[in-house]
Amino acid sequence: MFDRSTFRLSLLAGATLLALSAAPAFAQSQTAEPSAPAVQPEGLADIVVTAQKRETNLQQTPISISVLSDAALKERHVQSLYDLADGAVPSLRVATFEARQSALTVGIRGIVPLDANQPAREQGVGIYVDGVYLGRQHGLNAALFDIERVEVLKGPQGTLFGRNTEGGALSLVSRAPSGEFGGRVNAGIANYGGYNADAHLDLPEYKNFSLKLDGVVQHQDATTKNPLAGQTGWNYYDRHGFRAAVRWKPVDGLTDDFSYDNGYDANTPFYSQLLNYNPNGCVAGAQSAVPACTLPGTQYATLTGTVKSLLPGVVVNGSSRMKTADIGVPQQPSIDKTHGFTNTLKYKLSPEIELRSITAWRGVTATQWDNSGGYHRVPVVTLPAIGSTATTCTVAAPCGFSRYSLANLRQTQFSQEFQAVGSVDRFDYVAGLYYFNEHVSDDAATPNSNGIVATTNAAGQVTGYNYVILDPCTGSGGFGSQPGCRSIDRASEVWSKSYAAYGQVTWNATDMLHLTVGGRYTHDQKKGVLHYSRNINYDTDTVRAAANGYKPLDKSWDRFNPMVTLAYDVSDSVHAYAKYATGYRAGGASSRTSNYQAFNPEDVKSYEIGLKSDFWDHKARLNLAAYIMDRKDSQVDISSIQTTATGNFNNLVTINAPGNTKIRGIEADLTVKPVQGLTLNASYAYTYTRIPPVLITATANGASTSVYQNFYIVFTPRNAASGSIDYALPLKGADLRFHLDGNYSQATQAFDQFATKNDASLIFNGRISLANINLGAMQNVTFSVWGRNLFNKQYVFRRDPSNSLPGSPTTNVTSGSINNVLGDYGNFNAPRTFGGEVAVKF
Numbered sequence: 036m037f038d039r040s041t042f043r044l045s046l047l048a049g050a051t052l053l054a055l056s057a058a059p060a061f062a063q064s065q066t067a068e069p070s071a072p073a074v075q076p077e078g079l080a081d082i083v084v085t086a087q088k089r090e091t092n093l094q095q096t097p098i099s100i101s102v103l104s105d106a107a108l109k110e111r112h113v114q115s116l117y118d119l120a121d122g123a124v125p126s127l128r129v130a131t132f133e134a135r136q137s138a139l140t141v142g143i144r145g146i147v148p149l150d151a152n153q154p155a156r157e158q159g160v161g162i163y164v165d166g167v168y169l170g171r172q173h174g175l176n177a178a179l180f181d182i183e184r185v186e187v188l189k190g191p192q193g194t195l196f197g198r199n200t201e202g203g204a205l206s207l208v209s210r211a212p213s214g215e216f217g218g219r220v221n222a223g224i225a226n227y228g229g230y231n232a233d234a235h236l237d238l239p240e241y242k243n244f245s246l247k248l249d250g251v252v253q254h255q256d257a258t259t260k261n262p263l264a265g266q267t268g269w270n271y272y273d274r275h276g277f278r279a280a281v282r283w284k285p286v287d288g289l290t291d292d293f294s295y296d297n298g299y300d301a302n303t304p305f306y307s308q309l310l311n312y313n314p315n316g317c318v319a320g321a322q323s324a325v326p327a328c329t330l331p332g333t334q335y336a337t338l339t340g341t342v343k344s345l346l347p348g349v350v351v352n353g354s355s356r357m358k359t360a361d362i363g364v365p366q367q368p369s370i371d372k373t374h375g376f377t378n379t380l381k382y383k384l385s386p387e388i389e390l391r392s393i394t395a396w397r398g399v400t401a402t403q404w405d406n407s408g409g410y411h412r413v414p415v416v417t418l419p420a421i422g423s424t425a426t427t428c429t430v431a432a433p434c435g436f437s438r439y440s441l442a443n444l445r446q447t448q449f450s451q452e453f454q455a456v457g458s459v460d461r462f463d464y465v466a467g468l469y470y471f472n473e474h475v476s477d478d479a480a481t482p483n484s485n486g487i488v489a490t491t492n493a494a495g496q497v498t499g500y501n502y503v504i505l506d507p508c509t510g511s512g513g514f515g516s517q518p519g520c521r522s523i524d525r526a527s528e529v530w531s532k533s534y535a536a537y538g539q540v541t542w543n544a545t546d547m548l549h550l551t552v553g554g555r556y557t558h559d560q561k562k563g564v565l566h567y568s569r570n571i572n573y574d575t576d577t578v579r580a581a582a583n584g585y586k587p588l589d590k591s592w593d594r595f596n597p598m599v600t601l602a603y604d605v606s607d608s609v610h611a612y613a614k615y616a617t618g619y620r621a622g623g624a625s626s627r628t629s630n631y632q633a634f635n636p637e638d639v640k641s642y643e644i645g646l647k648s649d650f651w652d653h654k655a656r657l658n659l660a661a662y663i664m665d666r667k668d669s670q671v672d673i674s675s676i677q678t679t680a681t682g683n684f685n686n687l688v689t690i691n692a693p694g695n696t697k698i699r700g701i702e703a704d705l706t707v708k709p710v711q712g713l714t715l716n717a718s719y720a721y722t723y724t725r726i727p728p729v730l731i732t733a734t735a736n737g738a739s740t741s742v743y744q745n746f747y748i749v750f751t752p753r754n755a756a757s758g759s760i761d762y763a764l765p766l767k768g769a770d771l772r773f774h775l776d777g778n779y780s781q782a783t784q785a786f787d788q789f790a791t792k793n794d795a796s797l798i799f800n801g802r803i804s805l806a807n808i809n810l811g812a813m814q815n816v817t818f819s820v821w822g823r824n825l826f827n828k829q830y831v832f833r834r835d836p837s838n839s840l841p842g843s844p845t846t847n848v849t850s851g852s853i854n855n856v857l858g859d860y861g862n863f864n865a866p867r868t869f870g871g872e873v874a875v876k877f
Contacts (some may be wrong), residue, residue: 043771069353070641078653079708085208087539088195088465089456096646097551097602097612099189099660099702101127101718105182105210110761110774110802112821114231114253115274116141116175120832121798121824122778124187125720125755126702127205133833133862134405134440135369136272141176143189144664145698145724145751146202146639149672149787150687154444154475154529154657155563155588155623156670161192161200164207165294167395168197169472170448170531174373174399179234180249180278180296185209190662190700191618191641193596197469197535201618201639201666210497211292212247214240218877222451223819225870228256243285249278258866259306259356263363263504269306269407271368272867277297288383295376301368303404305648305862306360309411310353310831312858313342314839319853330840330851331788332673332731332744338841340854343415346436346487347500356829356863364437365484365504365516366406373399374566388457398447404516405440406484411860412438413838416487418500425489425497433486439516448472461543465553469535477626478526478567482511526567527626529588532560538696539598551600559621563588565631584630594619608649616641620670623755627687634689639666656706664698669726671746672786692746694727712763719756724748746788752781752795768809774802785833785861794830796864801825817874827867834861 082093084101093100101124103113111123116139120129128147132138138152152173162169169175185207192200216239222232231253238246252275257268276298283291322335329335345351350361375397382390410416416434419425428434454467458845481506490499505511508520515521539553564587565573565580573580596619602612614847622636643662649655668691701721708714726744759776777799782792804819836859841851 052413052783058435077708077711079649079656081708084097084186084266085206085551086186086195088454088467089463094608094649094656094658095604095610097549097600097610097645098695099643099658099662101187101189101704103185103187103478105184108179108182108185110759111776111800112181112802112823118823121800122757122780122796123175123717123776125757125778125780126189126700126722127187128750128752128783130750130832131305131833133304133307133407134403134442135304135371135401136270137175137300137369137371137401138173140204140750141147141172142750143173143187143202143205144662144700145722145748146666147668147748147750149203149359149749150627150689152444153623153626154446154527155626156563156689157199157621159199159620160202161196161204162207163196165202165209166206166379166393166452167375167397167450168471169397170471171399171444171446171475173401173444173446174298174300174371179207180276181210181233181247183208189660190201190614190643190664191596191616191639193389193594193597193616193618194537194539194555194598195465197537198533198557198559198594198618199620201517201620201637209278210235210247211686212245212280213215213237214282219874220877221872221874223870223872225255225868227258227866227868228254229868229870230254231870231872243283245282245284247280247282248461249276249280251276255868257303258358259368260359261363262360263365266363266366267303267368268366269360272300272302273368274301287349290381292379293376296374298371298373300371300373302371303366303368304407305833305865306357307358307408307411307835307860307862308353309349309351309857310834310859310861312345312351312505313365313524313680313855313856314687314859317342317839317841317853317856322851327839328853330843331790332742333841333844333848333851334742335841335851336849338851338853340852340856342853344415344854346410346416346418348502350411351858353831353859353861354829356866360409362409362437362485364406364409365439365507367404369399369401369403369405371399373397385452387459388455391452391454391456393450393452393454395451396447396449399444400446401442401444403440403444405442406437407468407862408860409437409485411838411857413855413857414438414452415855415857418487419489419497421497421499423497424495425491428487428489428500429480430488433488433505433510435483435486435505435511437483437485438481440479440481441516441521444475444477446473446475448474463541463543464539466538467536469529469533469537471533473531474529475531476526476528479524480514480516480521481524482514482516484511484516484519486510499552501783513869523567524569525565525626527563527631529561529563529623530683531621533621534558541776549600549602549604551598551602553598555596557596557619558591558593560591561588561621561623561633562590563624563626565626567622568629568631586631586633588624588631588633590622590633591620594636594638606700608653610647612645614641614643614645616643622670623689625687625689632688634670635668637666637668637670637691639664649705654708656704658702658704660702662698662700664700666696666698667694668692669746671695671726671729673744673746673788675733690729692726692729696748697724698740698748699723712765715759717756717758719754721754722751722754726753744788745790747784747786747790749785749787750783754781755779763806770804770806772802772806774800774804776800785835786837791834791836791859793832793834793861796828796830796832798823798828798864799825815876817872817876819872819874821872822867822869824865824867829866830864831861832864834859
């Protein structure tokens with residue numbers, strides 16, 4: 036049988052061996068003497084960033100920035116962006132979407148969208164790869180290629196980086212072709228059947244062209260097993276990718292960089308465990324008798340229905356990560372495919388001006404097969420009692436459960452940016468024009484995959500129960516999970532265009548005083564249609580679409596986002612600044628609603644002061660920032676019942692919370708190099724957030740509770756910290772290196788509308804390497820052992836209480852049903868992983 040994973044690994048290994056065998060021959064053709072070992076600087080090295088569209092020293096750039104170098108990423112064994120979820124940068128929050136690992140939620144400074152997976156909704160933090168904005172967060176967890184550094188730009192970046200950067204920007208910078216022959220190969224194995232390999236080859240410049248090739252393979256077996264034979268477990272991934280970059284320098288001052296990348300990510304979500312059973316003590320009767328059994332935003336007088344008993348074999352476990360699921364379910368890996376090209380042209384027209392053009396086209400397709408919850412999510416089954424005559428859950432009509440979440444997303448985007456960057460006398464300037472065009476479509480279905488059947492005796496009395504797998508085409512109410520057999524919950528399509536013009540000027544009034552003023556004008560257009568809702572074809576059944584209140588989305592917005600910064604160089608090593616900045620996130624519509632309910636943009640204003648300092652003869656570096664952010668018309672999500680042409684359905688509605696959301700914070704980063712070879716790092720972020728309570732008035736079905744509801748910002752700890760120790764001990768012919776990092780996060784919320792919190796976390800990662808072993812033609816070889824989550828800390832990073840509370844109101848706002856109350860369910864973090872690697876540089 037053909038094994039694609041083995042083939043990919045063999046192919047990469049073969050290419051590696053070929054490159055290694057070619058290295059000595061090429062090296063022998065050179066006459067240069069072997070280079071002497073690099074001398075490490077005694078103090079801290081300067082860090083170069085491009086946050087202002089030009090290369091500047093981090094310490095002299097008046098922006099709060101955290102930088103993760105390629106060395107730091109390697110020491111932490113960061114293979115994808117999700118590996119930053121442990122909190123390496125305290126103010127940066129990364130969380131995986133419940134349904135799959137490759138759709139990431141990324142937040143900075145309390146700007147964190149709960150559900151930016153919808154085509155007509157935008158993210159609040161801009162993700163950039165080599166200067167190109169990524170419109171969707173799908174595919175973000177694909178393997179990283181040869182990353183030179185990751186820049187975390189904090190606070191609104193609306194002037195230089197544009198819309199949807201209220202919280203900041205996450206900028207990934209790839210290593211460019213060097214024009215000199217060389218390469219690196221890294222390969223390793225790990226527990227849970229893990230293996231990884233990456234190869235990077237630089238070819239010598241030929242006729243002004245330089246070529247660089249990168250290949251990556253990453254694999255991990257499931258960490259929670261699926262009892263159903265032949266089905267994939269949870270927290271599984273299989274990734275591979277290829278990138279080619281070409282640099283052309285035909286004449287002095289002109290550089291053209293072209294790159295193409297293609298990535299593949301097959302993965303399954305984290306397992307959703309049942310953490311407790313009816314934790315709020317819900318029972319029928321007066322709601323006041325069970326005050327904990329209260330759905331936010333409601334004021335029920337009575338509760339109706341019955342809390343059902345658990346099905347046989349269902350495990351309740353809120354204290355430890357399950358190694359094997361309690362009930363086997365059909366599940367296959369979700370597949371994300373990303374591809375695209377980028378062309379960056381830079382021409383130094385004169386000493387005063389450089390002209391740039393950044394052209395990019397990208398696409399992503401995502402196919403989701405998520406069955407992470409099993410029986411731990413609705414619907415809750417009512418079983419016929421033992422000894423009764425079975426009229427439900429029969430062989431002919433099994434009682435279905437296990438919500439199989441199936442979804443497809445297809446996105447393409449084109450962007451074009453022109454920039455002019457330069458300096459004239461005492462003025463540094465950046466000016467630009469930007470165009471962005473995106474097309475996104477999606478669809479989703481949620482059939483039940485499993486069923487339970489009552490077994491009976493000859494008299495027809497119930498004697499027990501059996502689990503069955505429903506027919507994948509017709510088993511869930513006449514529908515199933517196979518393409519062509521699905522009842523489409525929703526299907527939508529969106530076209531977005533954005534035009535912008537921006538400029539920023541820094542006046543170096545004196546050698547110490549610098550004033551920066553900038554602004555960006557943005558015009559956004561967004562058109563969207565809902566093709567299906569609850570299996571109603573809105574394109575053909577316009578009568579029922581109108582009855583559901585459906586209106587296509589056709590909106591445009593205009594914004595001007597100014598920025599002013601005053602910076603003062605107290606000395607050569609101490610720099611202070613004060614900054615006013617603004618940002619904006621575009622509006623849209625919720626495809627999870629039957630009427631395609633629209634919502635408006637949100638805007639943020641920020642006031643920040645900061646201090647950047649080097650001291651102790653540049654052996655210590657301390658950066659501080661404090662900020663106040665006010666966000667207007669915050670986009671928040673609320674579960675609501677909407678009446679449709681086929682019944683009442685629970686929808687996730689996005690609304691704009693009135694008033695100003697307050698976000699306040701303090702950030703500190705300290706780096707110390709007390710002795711040669713030893714580097715200590717410590718970072719801290721304090722983030723206070725408060726969304727004003729929202730009065731829940733008339734919903735789409737006319738129901739109004741007239742109750743104020745609190746909303747929360749998700750995945751944002753009040754206190755978070757990170758620290759690391761790196762030590763390099765020179766040996767004869769090699770270096771012995773030690774790395775240890777610890778990352779703490781206070782408990783956070785996982786949903787806008789629930790006060791229920793996730794667990795606090797403290798995660799340690801480590802690495803030990805014997806590095807720079809000289810093997811002749813190959814410049815060095817490094818052997819490493821690494822571990823992530825060294826102490827196997829177990830914590831719930833996503834806790835969902837929606838299944839442990841009464842249902843959302845329909846037209847009756849005084850009575851709530853507890854028929855679907857089960858318990859909280861949630862996801863534990865990844866278990867301890869460890870492995871060994873060998874890296875070769877030639």
